[in-house]
Amino acid sequence: GGSGATYQYQQSQQPVQQQRTSTIKLVDPYQKCSAKRKCFDHNGSSGGSSGVESVKVGAPLGGGPATTAKTVAHGKVALGGGPHNTTKGTNSAQADGDYQLVQHEVLYSLTAQYEVLEFLGRGTFGQVVKCWKKGTNDIVAIKILKNHPSYARQGQIEVGILTRLSQENADEYNFVRAFECFQHKNHTCLVFEMLEQNLYDFLKQNKFSPLPLKFIRPILQQVLTALLKLKQLGLIHADLKPENIMLVDPVRQPYRVKVIDFGSASHVSKVVCNTYLQSRYYRAPEIILGLPFSEAIDMWSLGCVIAELFLGWPLYPGSSEYDQIRYISQTQGIPAEHMLNSATKTTKFFYRDNESTYPFWRLKTPEEHEGETGIKSKEARKYIFNCLDDMGQVNVPTELEGGELLAEKADRREFIDLLKRMLTMDQERRISPGEALQHSFVVLHHLLDYPHCSNVKSSMQMMEVCRRPAPPYATAAAVSQAQAIPPSLMPNYVHSTNGSVTLTFNNQITNQVRIVKQDLGYIEVGFI
Secondary structure, three states: OOOOOOOOOOOOOOOOOOOOOOOEEEOOHHHHOOOOOOOOOOOOOOOOOOOOOOOOOOOOOOOOOOOEEEEOHHHOEEEEOOOOOOOOOOOOEOOOOOEOOEOOOEEEOOOOEEEEEEEEEEEOOEEEEEEEEOOOOOEEEEEEEOOOHHHHHHHHHHHHHHHHHOOOOHHHHOEOOEEEEEEEOOEEEEEEEOOOEEHHHHHHHOOOOOOOHHHHHHHHHHHHHHHHHHHHHOEEOOOOOHHHEEEEEOOOEEEEEEEOOOOOOEEHHHOOOOOOOOOHHHOOHHHHHOOOOOOHHHHHHHHHHHHHHHHOOOOOOOOOHHHHHHHHHHHHOOOOHHHHHHOOOHHHHEEEOOOOOOOOEEEOOHHHHHHHHOOOOOOOOOEEEOOHHHHHHOOOOOOOOHHHHHHHHHHHHHHHHHHHHHOOOOOOOOOOHHHHHOOHHHHOHHHOOOOOOHHHHHHHHHHHHHHOOOOOOOOHHHHHHHHHOOHHHOOOOEEEOOOOOEEEOHHHHHHHHHHHHHHHHHHHOOOO
8 A cells, every 4th residue: 555545446437538636546456367477469469479478588497487297209208388289200390380399308509418407488489498508517598499480580580689789798788698599400599598587477476566666776777778788789679578587696696687588679770660569568659559669669668667566566467459558548648649640550549539629539448449349348457547656655665764764755756757757658758778877766866865774775785786797706607618618619600500590609708708717716716
C-alpha cells in the first residue's frame, strides 16, 4: 500500500479522454491472469518471429530450472523444455527445425569441444544449453539456432551484430561476451559467457516483491550505458525485457548486469516500419501503431522494465495489442494527433470522428474492439494508474522517518521524473541514453542534501561499485582461459562457416587475454 492513494477493486471503462484524477486502482493479478508470462509475442499472439518463451540463457549454475529429460534410441537422454516428437533414424533435427540435443553430446568447433550438460531454455529461434568447454574449467552457454531458412537470415544478422559488438569492451558496456560461432550438423551455434540469473527469475525468486530504488539505480545505469553504445553504433536491440537483462554474479558483484539476446537486433538504417518487434509488455507505441521507429524503442522498453522492478509487476501487461495501447492510453492519455494521423495501424485501435470537436480520435471500447476482431479484452494489471505520477505513492516504506523519509521522497520524485521522460509517447521527445545517464536520479545530485542517511550512503556505494570495470579477483575460469587460448588464435582469426556468414572474434580474444593477465597479477600479490 502507499500513503495518499485510494485503491479500488474494479475496472474502469470510462473514456480515457476524461480528466485523470490522482486515483490508483488495485487489481488482484492472481485472479485476473495466470503467473505464466504471455508478453513474448511478436505478432499479436503467443510466440512470433523472434520472441523468447522461457529462455534462461544464464540460469544459476548450481540450481537452474529442472531439466526435462526423456529416453530416446540407443539409451541416450534427450534434453528439452517440453514434449518432443522423437525423430526416427539418424535425423538430428526436430520437425520445427530444432536440433535434437542429447545429454553429454559433444559439439565441435574448429578450436574447442563443448560437452552438453543441461538444457536452459527454448525460444522461437532455437534453444540454449549449458556446456563445459573440454580441457578447461569454463562453463558456457551455447545458443543453437533452428536450421529453417526463415531463421537463417535472422541468425546471420545476429552473427553480424555480435561480430561488431565483439570489437567493443563487453564488460565496460555491459554486453554479454560472445566467444565464437560455429556450425554443428547444419545448425549455427553461438557461444556466450555463462551468466547467473535474469531479472524476471530474480523477481520471481523474491515473490515479485518491489525492488528498492537503491537497487534499481545501478541496474538502470548499466543498461543505459549499453544503450548508449548501441546508439553510437547505430544498433537497435528491439527485445529489451527482464528476461534479457542478466545478473552476472549476485554473490560477488551484486546488481552487476549485462544485456543479452541480440536475436531481434537490427541496424537503424535497415529497419522496416511494419515489422513486429519487442515483447508485448515492453512494446513502444510507435511499434504498436505502425510508425517509423528508431533506437528510441529500446528506451521505452527500459522504462517499462524499471517500472516493473519498482512495482514488482509489469506496468502494462496487455494480453493483446489493443489491451496494450488501452493500458498506455488510460494512464498517459491517447497518443498525439500527429502520431495517430501518420500511423498505419491507428484504425485497428481508434475511431476517427470528423464531426466531433478536438480530439478527432478516440480509443475503441473493449466491446467495439471485440465485436470487430473477436478478441476479448482482459484485465491483467496489478495497479491501474490514472497518471504516472501516482506510481510514487505506492509501496512507500513505512519504517522511514525524518531525513530518511525526506530522502526517499526526493528519490521517488526524481525516479518518476526520469520514468516519464523514458515513457514519453512521442519518440522524438523521448529522453536519449546520454541524457538519461546525466539525470539527477542516476547521478544522485538530489541526495547530496542527505549525506548522513544510511540509504543515501548505500546508494552511493552501490553506484560506485557498478561503475568499476571489474572486481580485483581472478576466477578459476579466468585462469583456465589463460591456459586454454592457443597461440594459433592470437593472429587475425576468421572462421567462415558458409559463403554468407563470416565471424571474426580476434579482438574479443585479445581482450580476454588482457583481462586474464590483469587477474593473474592479482593472484601474484595474494588477493585470492
